[in-house]
Amino acid sequence: MAVIALKAPDIEVTVVDMNAxxxxxWNSDQLPVYEPGLDEVVRATRGRNLRFTTDVxxxxxxxxxxxxxxxxxxxxxxxxxxxxxxxxxxxxxxxTISRVAVGPKIIVEKSTIPVKTSETIKDIFAANGVGGNFQxxxxxxxxxxxxxVADLFSPDRVLIGGxxxxxxxxxxxxxxxxxxxxxxxxxxxxxxLWSAELSKLVANAFLAQRISSIxxxxxxxxxxxxxxxxxxxAIGRDSRVGPKFLKASVGFGGSCFQKDILNLVYLCxxxxxxxxxxxxxxxxxxxxxxKRRFAAQIIGSxxxxxADKRVAILGFAFKKxxxxxxxxxxxxxxxxxxAEQAHxxxxxxxxxxxxxHSDVLGAGKRDARLTVAQTPYExxxxxxxxxxxxxxxxxxxxxxxxxxxxxxxxxxxxxxxxIVDLAALRRIGFRVHGIGKPNDA
Ligand code: UGA
Numbered sequence: 415m416a417v418i419a420l421k422a423p424d425i426e427v428t429v430v431d432m433n434a435x436x437x438x439x440w441n442s443d444q445l446p447v448y449e450p451g452l453d454e455v456v457r458a459t460r461g462r463n464l465r466f467t468t469d470v471x472x473x474x475x476x477x478x479x480x481x482x483x484x485x486x487x488x489x490x491x492x493x494x495x496x497x498x499x500x501x502x503x504x505x506x507x508x509x510t511i512s513r514v515a516v517g518p519k520i521i522v523e524k525s526t527i528p529v530k531t532s533e534t535i536k537d538i539f540a541a542n543g544v545g546g547n548f549q550x551x552x553x554x555x556x557x558x559x560x561x562x563v564a565d566l567f568s569p570d571r572v573l574i575g576g577x578x579x580x581x582x583x584x585x586x587x588x589x590x591x592x593x594x595x596x597x598x599x600x601x602x603x604x605x606x607l608w609s610a611e612l613s614k615l616v617a618n619a620f621l622a623q624r625i626s627s628i629x630x631x632x633x634x635x636x637x638x639x640x641x642x643x644x645x646x647x648a649i650g651r652d653s654r655v656g657p658k659f660l661k662a663s664v665g666f667g668g669s670c671f672q673k674d675i676l677n678l679v680y681l682c683x684x685x686x687x688x689x690x691x692x693x694x695x696x697x698x699x700x701x702x703x704x705k706r707r708f709a710a711q712i713i714g715s716x717x718x719x720x721a722d723k724r725v726a727i728l729g730f731a732f733k734k735x736x737x738x739x740x741x742x743x744x745x746x747x748x749x750x751x752x753a754e755q756a757h758x759x760x761x762x763x764x765x766x767x768x769x770x771h772s773d774v775l776g777a778g779k780r781d782a783r784l785t786v787a788q789t790p791y792e793x794x795x796x797x798x799x800x801x802x803x804x805x806x807x808x809x810x811x812x813x814x815x816x817x818x819x820x821x822x823x824x825x826x827x828x829x830x831x832x833i834v835d836l837a838a839l840r841r842i843g844f845r846v847h848g849i850g851k852p853n854d855a
Contacts, residue, residue: 415427415429415464415481416452416455416456416459416460416464417455417563417566417567418592419455419462419463419464420455420458420459421595421596422592423462423463424463425592426463426465427459427463427464427465428465428466428467428473428476429464429465429466429467429473430466430467430470430472430473430474431468431470432468433468434468437466437467437468440456440466441460441466447737448735448736448764449559449560449562449563449735449736450560450561450564451562451563451564452562455563470510471510471514474510474511474514474515475514475515475516477519478519478520479519479520479522479588479592480511480515480519480520480521480522481522481524481553482504482507482508482521482522482523482524482525482535483525484503484504484507484525485503485525486499486500486501486503486504486525486526486527487500488673488676488677494680496676497679497683498677498680499526499527499528499673499677501527501528501531501534503525504523504525504527504534504535505538508521508534508535508538508539509538511539511548512538512539512543512544515544515548517544517547518547518548518549519547519548519549520548520549520551520588520589521535521548521551522551522553522589523550523551523552523554523611524553524554524555526554526555526614526615526618526670526673526674526677527552527611528611528615528677528680528681529608529611529612529615530608531611532550532551532552532607532611535550536548536550549576549577549581549582549585550576550577551575551585551607551610552573552574552607552611552614553572553573553575553589553610554573554610554614554617555614556569556570556571556614556617557569559668559732559733559736560733560734560736561735569597569601570601571601571602571603572590572593572597572602573603573604573605573610573613573614574586574590574602574603574604574605574610575604575605575606575607575608575609575610576604576606576607577606577607578606590604614674615677615678616678618670618671618674618675619674619675619678619697621659621671622666622671622672622674622675622697622698622701623694623697624660625659625663625665625666625671625701626666626696626697626698626700626701628645628660628661628662628850629662629665629700629701629704629849630700630704631645631662631850632662632704632849632850633707633850636850636851636852636853639852640850641850641851641852642662642832642849643662643850643851645850646660646661646662661832662832662849662850663704663743663805663830663849664704664705664708664743664744664803664830664831664849665702665704665705665708665743666701666732667732667733667739667740667741667742667743667744667745668733668738668740668741668742669738669740669741671701671741672698672701672741673741675694675695675697675698676698678694679695682694702746704743705743705746705747706746706750708743708801708830708849709746709747709750709751710750711828712725712751712799712801712826712828713750713754713756715799715828715845716798716799716826720751720754720755720756721754721756722755722756722757723756723798723822724756724757724759724798724822725751725756725757725759725797725798725799725801726759726760726761726787726790726793726794726797726799726800726801727744727747727748727751727758727759727760727761727793727801727803728761728762728793728800728801728803728804728806728809729744729761729762729802729803729804729806729809729831730742730760730762730773730803730804731744731764731765731804731806732804733804733805734804734805736764737766739769739770742803742804743803743830744760744803744804745773747801747803747830748760748774748784749774752774752781752783755783756783757783757785758774758783758784758785759785759786759792759793760784760785760786760787761786761787761788761789761792761793762804762806763806763808767786770784770786771784771786790809790812790817791812791813791816791817791820794817794821795820795821796820796821796822797821797822798821798822798824798825798826799827799828800817800821800825800826800827800828801827801828801829801830802828802829802830802831802833802834803830803831804831805831805833809833809834810833810834814834814838814839814842814844815842818842818843818844824845825843825844825845826844826845826846826847827844827845827846827847828846828847828848829846829847829848829849830849832848832849832851836848836851840854
């Protein structure tokens with residue numbers, strides 16, 4: 415919304431949320447989300463044509479276009495638990511809109527939702543006697559965290575799904591004209607509602623599938639002496655494959671990939687497509703395996719005895735340039751190490767210590783074996799293993815000779831992101847281990 419406000423100064427953008435503390439943060443100098451470039455965008459627009467307020471009903475009443483961006487977490491109870499999306503917030507918003515809004519209005523699904531959610535929204539409108547005045551569009555978001563602002567400035571595509579009726583087409587065109595202020599027209603794709611909803615899940619499933627595919631091959635590389643980065647480069651040069659999203663890792667994290675794939679799996683099962691469901695579920699299973707494999711390799715390198723040994727984890731966010739830790743591989747790696755009674759010391763340049771504790775142990779819990787360091791050097795002090803889990807740029811250029819000197823010997827180094835020069839580390843004296851590399855440890 416901040417980027418829309420920046421690129422379309424003639425449009426008044428109001429962001430509403432029931433959560434007063436969150437809105438207060440958006441109105442302060444300390445934004446609740448760390449994203450490169452976002453501070454500047456908010457600073458340029460807030461108070462001009464961008465407003466943050468808790469007046470949800472007022473915001474709905476005044477708007478011509480309403481973007482629904484509530485969360486759609488995985489259901490934790492009842493039918494579809496662990497897979498299906500919990501749509502209670504979407505439904506609550508639809509009910510609020512039908513209660514307070516007077517049409518005509520365009521309602522845009524921005525949240526990632528299962529296919530046919532717009533049916534639910536439309537049904538609630540119709541049952542409350544306001545259906546005819548509202549057009550429902552699907553406009554899924556494809557930005558990635560850490561590059562959100564750049565992605566929004568220059569998206570590969572904007573996708574808008576709407577009803578194939580004259581009113582639907584008109585609503586699609588209205589929304590397209592908002593994006594067209596900065597996005598070239600040929601990048602604005604319009605489809606029917608179901609295609610747009612499904613494309614969002616499928617896009618994430620395909621991206622995650624590439625990571626699981628290359629991660630599966632990383633294990634084979636370690637077994638055979640091939641180098642996974644060389645394999646990625648070789649296959650990525652085929653223009654039909656393409657070079658992006660072929661970086662082997664400790665496993666993908668983030669709030670979207672796993673959730674969206676499980677959602678797709680649930681959808682397939684619901685429609686009786688068991689084999690299709692199993693195919694996509696294997697992407698998540700491979701990812702879980704890769705995360706466990708990394709922790710198991712660390713434990714193996716400690717002569718299968720991690721108890722009371724110190725393991726330094728560098729990076730906790732699910733990727734660099736974000737403070738988001740949802741589904742981060744670091745969480746399961748830390749848990750596996752703690753289960754072996756290791757002392758785990760985490761360093762992350764952006765993630766607060768309280769979040770690291772609650773992610774690994776549960777809200778409000780503490781364990782003396784889990785600590786958080788202020789610098790990578792503090793983390794490395796006395797450690798038997800230093801493991802990179804998030805690819806923060808600063809880890810590329812640490813003083814590794816100093817880290818080596820601080821560590822217990824043999825000094826084991828695990829690069830879960832393949833970002834450092836392992837040969838150089840080997841020369842310092844480390845026993846090194848990269849993902850999909852010929853390894854010493
Ligand atoms: C992902 C998609 O890339 C976005 O297009 C989508 O809009 C977003 O989900 C969403 O649905 O909201 P995001 O999760 O923010 O974006 O970040 P990604 O860059 O996709 O990274 C996801 C995970 O995959 C990270 O843990 C990352 O480290 C890992 N990854 C990525 C790899 O392990 N290897 C790669 O080659 C690329």
